[in-house]
Amino acid sequence: DAKTTQPPSMDCAEGRAANLPCNHSTISGNEYVYWYRQIHSQGPQYIIHGLKNNETNEMASLIITEDRKSSTLILPHATLRDTAVYYCIVRVAGSNDYKLSFGAGTTVTVRA
């Protein structure tokens, strides 16, 4: 069963913020939310992860709703290099849930 639901695609204007939603309505209390992206013909790149608090790093911000049933990845100033497939996954970190499994993700196209 799919643990997360993401829109299949979205466009974003260069220089604007890109807000990528992810629904994980069946998330359990010990599951973390992780975001990766994959540019064509490259390996997946880790972006950010969190449990329940909002998180920010040099790449992006992660906003998790209070009920933890959904989250939003924010790329504050999208560039053409941010064009990629973005994957939202949930996993029980620190346990036997070590196998990463990406769904279809969201194909983000940043336009000049």
Added chain:
Amino acid sequence: DGGITQSPKYLFRKEGQNVTLSCEQNLNHDAMYWYRQDPGQGLRLIYYSQIVNDFQKGDIAEGYSVSREKKESFPLTVTSAQKNPTAFYLCASSIRHYSTQPQHFGDGTRLSIL
């Protein structure tokens, strides 16, 4: 820069031939992983290693072999027993196997059959 280096980027295998994909990391991570990525099928785990001199089969280990003689290296051999080896192979590592910290990936090796 710290990271994971996979080589070669492209590899071609002849029938009946074994080929070895290299994966090196300088992140001082204990755990390393090999995944296979096929179009429309996402990632599938081939082998993983929690620590040097240890490795375990993943979901699709048949036709593959690995070794972990050094902490920084986790080579994958695709043997002739693997009947459908054409795929994008990804190596990943994490600080520890059981950790909240993420797995980080190399840039992959694309294997094709001649």
